[in-house]
Amino acid sequence: ILTGVFASKTVNPAGADGLIHGNPGLLKAQILSSLGVIALSLIGTYVITKIVEIFTPVQITANEEHIGLDTLEHEEVIQGSHSILQELWVKEQCKVMTSSELNQ
16 A cells, blocks of 8 residues: 555656655555455455355364363363363263273
């Protein structure tokens, strides 16, 4: 956008003067172009996300968020911060049995 402010034909005779050289039209063109790029990026990202959602979930569930992605993805538990749900999930996934469960 600042190209539309500081551009000068002195530096680039094939270009145009910017706002401080008396041409507000170049600044307007730069702002409109930037807004167009933002709009295209937002729309493109939305469309791509919707296409990906057809094949795989993009957002995790509330239960997965509560358990934690470290536990779900890598079976890692941060020391001192694990919950009962995390322990149950890890036991279920790893089929780990405690000594009391083995004695039953």
